[in-house]
Amino acid sequence: MPRLSYAAPASVPDAVKLLAGAQGLAKVMSGGTDLLVQLRSGRAKPELIVDTKKIPGMMGIRETADGWVIGAATPSAELSEHAGFSAAYPGVVEGTNLIGSTQVQGRASLAGNLCNASPAADSVPAMIAAGAVAVVVGPTGQRSVPVAQIVTAPGRTSLAKGEFIFEFHFPKVSGKQADAYLRFIPRTEMDIAVVGCGVNLTLDAAGVITAASVVLGAVAPTQVAVDATSIVGSKLDDAALAALDTAARAACNPINDKRGTIEFRTKVAGVLARRAAKIAYDRAGAR
Amino acid sequence: MSKIHVTTTVNGEPAEFLCEVQDSLLDVLRDQLHLTGSKEGCGSGDCGACSITLDGRLVCSCLVLGVEAEGKTIGTIEGLANGDELHPLQRKFLEHAALQCGFCTPGLLVATKALLDANPNPTETEARYWLAGNLCRCTGYDKIIRAVMDAAAEMRGEHA
Numbered sequence: 001m002p003r004l005s006y007a008a009p010a011s012v013p014d015a016v017k018l019l020a021g022a023q024g025l026a027k028v029m030s031g032g033t034d035l036l037v038q039l040r041s042g043r044a045k046p047e048l049i050v051d052t053k054k055i056p057g058m059m060g061i062r063e064t065a066d067g068w069v070i071g072a073a074t075p076s077a078e079l080s081e082h083a084g085f086s087a088a089y090p091g092v093v094e095g096t097n098l099i100g101s102t103q104v105q106g107r108a109s110l111a112g113n114l115c116n117a118s119p120a121a122d123s124v125p126a127m128i129a130a131g132a133v134a135v136v137v138g139p140t141g142q143r144s145v146p147v148a149q150i151v152t153a154p155g156r157t158s159l160a161k162g163e164f165i166f167e168f169h170f171p172k173v174s175g176k177q178a179d180a181y182l183r184f185i186p187r188t189e190m191d192i193a194v195v196g197c198g199v200n201l202t203l204d205a206a207g208v209i210t211a212a213s214v215v216l217g218a219v220a221p222t223q224v225a226v227d228a229t230s231i232v233g234s235k236l237d238d239a240a241l242a243a244l245d246t247a248a249r250a251a252c253n254p255i256n257d258k259r260g261t262i263e264f265r266t267k268v269a270g271v272l273a274r275r276a277a278k279i280a281y282d283r284a285g286a287r
Numbered sequence: 288m289s290k291i292h293v294t295t296t297v298n299g300e301p302a303e304f305l306c307e308v309q310d311s312l313l314d315v316l317r318d319q320l321h322l323t324g325s326k327e328g329c330g331s332g333d334c335g336a337c338s339i340t341l342d343g344r345l346v347c348s349c350l351v352l353g354v355e356a357e358g359k360t361i362g363t364i365e366g367l368a369n370g371d372e373l374h375p376l377q378r379k380f381l382e383h384a385a386l387q388c389g390f391c392t393p394g395l396l397v398a399t400k401a402l403l404d405a406n407p408n409p410t411e412t413e414a415r416y417w418l419a420g421n422l423c424r425c426t427g428y429d430k431i432i433r434a435v436m437d438a439a440a441e442m443r444g445e446h447a
Contacts, residue, residue: 006308036311040330102418
């Protein structure tokens with residue numbers, strides 16, 4: 001078996017050249033909390049690991065005129081410690097705060113959580129609901145891809161050989177807009193989502209919903225968007241919540257496994273959509 | 288085949304070692320640097336027995352490659368006591384009998400130290416959530432939490 005090599009390039013072009021030029025399997029490393037487990041179990045057998053953390057821009061959070069830019073390899077702990085980003089996107093941070101333990105959050109990144117491509121990834125539903133965009137770099141240059149279009153199937157992404165995510169752009173939160181993320185697990189901490197739900201709502205001055213994005217995790221091979229048109233134009237009254245529950249259940253295409261049956265996951269998806277929507281609605285109303 | 292040479296800082300002292308790419312930082316700490324306080328429980332980031340700080344941030348050393356330590360600052364359980372004088376956390380773990388077999392204890396101490404560095408006055412709920420990634424098969428956690436809360440109070444100077 002060929003020897004495993006490691007490189008920590010200091011620029012995007014150097015990283016792309018290494019990844020694109022690799023003979024065998026090359027893996028992009030950010031926090032490594034999934035990659036190292038896969039290496040040890042033999043599930044991933046790369047010939048090259050390209051550690052992206054030394055590339056300027058891959059780590060860190062900055063606010064711009066258009067919103068927020070998050071370096072793809074930024075550890076999730078930095079997101080929850082960042083007062084500005086946590087205030088703007090409490091739902092995204094609720095998701096990243098549920099990824100593994102404190103120790104894992106010290107390393108785990110948005111790009112890793114996304115590109116590991118688990119249907120249950122906790123940061124992904126709220127990122128999609130936020131309309132976040134991934135800046136993908138590679139041999140053909142740079143392209144902007146909505147986060148919703150990165151994961152194509154469990155363990156698979158739309159990234160081509162030599163490509164990786166450099167940063168994420170989150171739109172500016174303005175007016176009465178807010179998000180929330182909830183997940184169901186059988187205990188209180190350290191488990192994999194049975195269902196996750198991210199909601200992002202925008203209200204007008206009277207508290208009427210003008211835009212709604214609701215995204216479910218762990219109920220289909222990839223994260224799925226719920227048709228939330230039924231709550232737009234409402235003040236999230238009981239009828240709107242019932243319609244959202246129905247729409248969330250209709251979006252589900254889950255598996256049966258030890259964490260939950262198809263029936264259970266489908267029912268919980270409706271419940272979490274309602275609860276997360278209420279939280280997002282209250283947060284947006286308070287802005 | 289040549290190994291990779293890594294220069295780093297461990298508990299304030301310069302250190303260097305040779306490793307293969309796939310060697311975890313935990314492997315290196317234990318087998319090359321002979322710092323065997325950090326334990327391997329699961330090897331997959333679930334148990335926290337290998338907890339260390341990397342540039343001040345709490346991480347599982349089983350989920351860090353040895354080569355990533357280049358130029359970094361590492362803190363392990365061996366750096367907690369001041370010579371023969373136990374850290375207040377270590378003393379309180381003994382007083383409260385917050386351990387039986389002791390395998391999880393170094394990780395719990397390193398994780399708790401990181402908690403109290405960030406938040407000297409945590410609620411019990413905050414402490415329990417922070418330490419949710421440190422598994423203990425013996426104590427049922429209650430004595431650990433009592434030791435943590437007592438040590439935190441002492442370190443804030445509340446029992447003089």
